[in-house]
Amino acid sequence: MTDDILDEDRIRDLEARIAQLPREIEPPAGAWTAIKSEIARKGDARIGRAGFWQQPAFLAAAALLLVTGSSAITAIALGRRAPSETAPGVAARDGARPTATPATLAEFTVVENDYISTANRLSAILESEETQLTPETIMKLKESLRVIDAAILEARRALAADPANKQLVEMLSTSYNQKLDLLRRTTEMGRS
């Protein structure tokens, strides 16, 4: 057998052995318990640490502390690109992005759907173009989004307790905008 030409008999033997491999293998006994407790821990919200690209953006519902933090992270991760440098085609699809900050949680909830659908759309674009990004960029993007999403969640919780707090609504809105900016700019990187 040379480097490039494989012996037919040996290939047939290999195929025969492959055909005998079990297609099913019983997982460790405690696996379901671990899964179940993880599911229960997260509640029905179905949020959490799973795959970044699969995370439902609706879970990343709102934000806070993050306003300054995510800017720095974004800058580090993406190398300071002007916010106006949106990806061709993306800006048009992001037309729903809210511009005026609602005064209360109730008002914000109306525009929140736009944020979420836009984030979902951008995440889908990113997912399809993920292979065009470097591992370092993907890692930094994940880290940044994890921070942003955590802040969004914090703000959401704070607003649930104080729905009329305008500052919290503003912070939530700002964090959403930062998330969208981060996703947009990363999408653009994937295309450049």
Add this chain to the structure above:
Amino acid sequence: MTTPSAASTPETPRPATVSGSSPDVIRRAQAGDTAAFEILYRENSPRVYALCLRLSGGTQAEASELMQDVFIRAWRGLKSFRGDSAFSSWLHRLAVNAMLESVRSEKRRTSRVLHMEEPDTIGAATISENPGLQVDLERAIAGLPEGARMAFVLHEIEGYQHEEIAAQLGIAAGTVKAQLHRARKLLIQALNR
């Protein structure tokens, strides 16, 4: 094996036909019924675990963690499952994506996985534990370089076509074929030592 897919796929169950998870059970799980989701887990976990075990290189702890991650992702994303494909196919895709993500984010070796920059040898640590024994195929597969192993497992064991693997791994179909050729060569060498 000039036409690998033709040679191996007739006996190889396609992911889409593996599971007969009932639509009712899936609907209940989608509605948040964990008991229904457990049924889905019981039906599908042996196959998903086998896939995770082989994709991850035979490490049980890593395979178990990967499988758990797959089912947690599945739980979170159940509402997005519309039944266009079999539930098991959907799970398979989640497993492959989880593995790829794990490779990319944790091992940071994307370029090695997606291209051909891996060592052209079977992992010594994996197959040298019992040097006096005949080399076991599973062990040899586990010792393959990552890119070759993923291509081999998905094609030869799971029955995916070259183009499907290429799409999932984000590489060219030609690269998949090259990885498969390399995997076969390495396995034959290992099995005939």
